[in-house]
Amino acid sequence: MKYSPKFPVQWLQFKVMVLSILLTGISAGRTDIPRLSPTRGVIIEHPDFLSSATVSDDLQTFYYPQTLDHFNYQPQSYATFQQRYVMNFKYWGEANNNAPILAYLGAEGPLDGDLTVIGFLNDNAVRFNALLVYIEHRYYGKSIPFGSREEAFKNASTLGYFNSAQAIADYAEIIMHIKNKLRAFYSPVIVVGGSYGGMLASWLRLKYPHVALGALASSAPILYFDKITPRGAYFSVVTKDFREASETCYQTIRNSWPVIDRIASQPNGLSTLSMIFKTCKPLKSSSELKNELETMYAVVAQYNRPPWYPVTVVCGGIDGANEKQNILDKIFAGVVAYKGNRSCYINPPTNESETDVGWRWQTCSEMVIPIGIGKRTMFQPEPFNLNNFIEECKSLYGVPPRPHWVTSYYGGHDIKLILHRFGSNIIFSNGLRDPYSRGGVLENISESILAVHTVNGSHCLDVLPEMESDPEWLVKQRETEVKIIKGWMAQYYADLKAIQIKP
Ligand SMILES: *[C@@H]1O[C@H](CO)[C@@H](O)[C@H](O)[C@H]1NC(C)=O
Ligand SMILES: *[C@@H]1O[C@H](CO)[C@@H](O)[C@H](O)[C@H]1NC(C)=O
Ligand SMILES: *[C@@H]1O[C@H](CO)[C@@H](O)[C@H](O)[C@H]1NC(C)=O
Ligand SMILES: *[C@@H]1O[C@H](CO)[C@@H](O)[C@H](O)[C@H]1NC(C)=O
Ligand SMILES: *[C@@H]1O[C@H](CO)[C@@H](O)[C@H](O)[C@H]1NC(C)=O
Numbered sequence: 001m002k003y004s005p006k007f008p009v010q011w012l013q014f015k016v017m018v019l020s021i022l023l024t025g026i027s028a029g030r031t032d033i034p035r036l037s038p039t040r041g042v043i044i045e046h047p048d049f050l051s052s053a054t055v056s057d058d059l060q061t062f063y064y065p066q067t068l069d070h071f072n073y074q075p076q077s078y079a080t081f082q083q084r085y086v087m088n089f090k091y092w093g094e095a096n097n098n099a100p101i102l103a104y105l106g107a108e109g110p111l112d113g114d115l116t117v118i119g120f121l122n123d124n125a126v127r128f129n130a131l132l133v134y135i136e137h138r139y140y141g142k143s144i145p146f147g148s149r150e151e152a153f154k155n156a157s158t159l160g161y162f163n164s165a166q167a168i169a170d171y172a173e174i175i176m177h178i179k180n181k182l183r184a185f186y187s188p189v190i191v192v193g194g195s196y197g198g199m200l201a202s203w204l205r206l207k208y209p210h211v212a213l214g215a216l217a218s219s220a221p222i223l224y225f226d227k228i229t230p231r232g233a234y235f236s237v238v239t240k241d242f243r244e245a246s247e248t249c250y251q252t253i254r255n256s257w258p259v260i261d262r263i264a265s266q267p268n269g270l271s272t273l274s275m276i277f278k279t280c281k282p283l284k285s286s287s288e289l290k291n292e293l294e295t296m297y298a299v300v301a302q303y304n305r306p307p308w309y310p311v312t313v314v315c316g317g318i319d320g321a322n323e324k325q326n327i328l329d330k331i332f333a334g335v336v337a338y339k340g341n342r343s344c345y346i347n348p349p350t351n352e353s354e355t356d357v358g359w360r361w362q363t364c365s366e367m368v369i370p371i372g373i374g375k376r377t378m379f380q381p382e383p384f385n386l387n388n389f390i391e392e393c394k395s396l397y398g399v400p401p402r403p404h405w406v407t408s409y410y411g412g413h414d415i416k417l418i419l420h421r422f423g424s425n426i427i428f429s430n431g432l433r434d435p436y437s438r439g440g441v442l443e444n445i446s447e448s449i450l451a452v453h454t455v456n457g458s459h460c461l462d463v464l465p466e467m468e469s470d471p472e473w474l475v476k477q478r479e480t481e482v483k484i485i486k487g488w489m490a491q492y493y494a495d496l497k498a499i500q501i502k503p
Helices: 040-045 111-117 119-128 164-181 196-207 233-245 247-264 269-276 286-302 310-320 327-339 354-365 386-397 405-409 415-419 435-439 472-501
Strands: 059-067 080-088 101-105 131-135 189-194 214-218 426-431 449-454
Touching: 059 164, 080 111, 080 119, 080 164, 101 119, 101 164, 101 196, 111 131, 119 131, 119 472, 131 164, 164 189, 164 196, 189 196, 196 214, 196 426, 214 472, 233 247, 233 286, 233 310, 233 435, 247 269, 247 286, 247 310, 247 327, 269 286, 269 327, 286 310, 286 327, 286 435, 310 327, 354 386, 426 472, 449 472
Parallel strands: 101 131, 101 189, 189 214, 214 426, 426 449
Antiparallel strands: 059 080, 080 131
């Protein structure tokens, strides 16, 4: 069972290394594919790469008494918890003009990081005269049921309310609450999300069309469930990204694994490896090292964004090493090029982030994203084993995952056939260098269920803050998205007018 990526769309949080990438995970096998967070890796690893906007002074925080269980009527379901949301009124054209609302749907992490990392709302607020709303996902940040994190995460009895359907219902309730409170009954709402949050945005539009007029679902791999997407797709893209950046770099990485295995099998081999890679603790197995390297390659591919292009940075280190250096020294030079000068590199001390803990439950219940490593990659093959995964989850939580629930509840199979005449107003945006893009919607499905992708884009790139240095293709992608959303709104206002004129 290899990876089941986390999706944190948890953008950059600089403090703790929130984005501890990958599917950290469930012990057996690694589950550390990069989660779905929009920015993670890059930023964290590299202080030079900080680019995000500062938190606006115009944000106001609110709490909504949220219902614990939206879907049944037993007395305990009526319990409530305080759910955090944040609003910015500065650019809003007011309720009496039916001015729009842009609502960011939080994903698998505290909301705080997203406020700076999700640029799309702020960057477009003026253009739309929009009210900006950001809502935190239940069980993260300050939106914790049962009074404390400790209680909420105690066991499956309390974690059971932690799922996507409840989260989407939370968002629907809060959006309705805001519209009522502001008497903005006819303000169109566009929901925006990235990664796992992008999935939530697209599903909210499909399930609650009366709540959101449309959705921007950035890098949302809604088709990486069951066997809709080949399990090896993720690591094939990682491989392709490296190969495109540099053939020699790709070859060096590909040839490094057997060398690691060979050294590890020699007497004192693990301490030799620990020395070569300046590990923070002596290695206990070669897979510890291999997992960390795999994870690093996956992260840099997922977040391979301009202007830094971390894949190129890693390959610059590998290719730039002295010809005569041996292969593992070259690999290590790639690690250093990416991580910078540090006192040690592999297995640094870290604390588990909220995302690590929360996403582990989410992947062990419904978000079973079966990612394995196939042949013909630059990695050693490591197939995803569903049975092992199920056993692993059972031993952690006492309950097994439901790997087919997402496609039963939201669909995914034959999506083009199914959504061609159902649903509307969803943009699925992707960057094709993002390994998760292979589980995304990459084809236009109907006139308003649209795929907008860029060949050289990375994970959630379009919803990150605009930068001076943005390449033309990224600027164009965002312009296309805005134009599409403006079209939805124009149609909506025309429909509204037509209805209101009638007696
Ligand atoms: C969870 O813990 C509570 C209280 O400690 C206990 O009553 C309940 O049976 C436990 N549930 C599971 C699934 O273990
Ligand atoms: C790392 O340290 C070396 C030697 O101390 C120095 O030459 C190099 O510029 C440093 N690299 C970075 C990225 O700071
Ligand atoms: C982990 O958390 C502890 C307690 O909060 C803190 O003292 C320690 O510095 C943290 N370690 C890291 C690596 O962040
Ligand atoms: C889908 O349609 C939109 C709007 O016409 C267009 O910008 C986009 O390039 C199309 N996507 C694909 C994958 O053809
Ligand atoms: C993508 O990047 C490659 C290599 O950097 C470049 O050759 C190609 O023209 C780019 N493609 C587009 C569509 O921007």
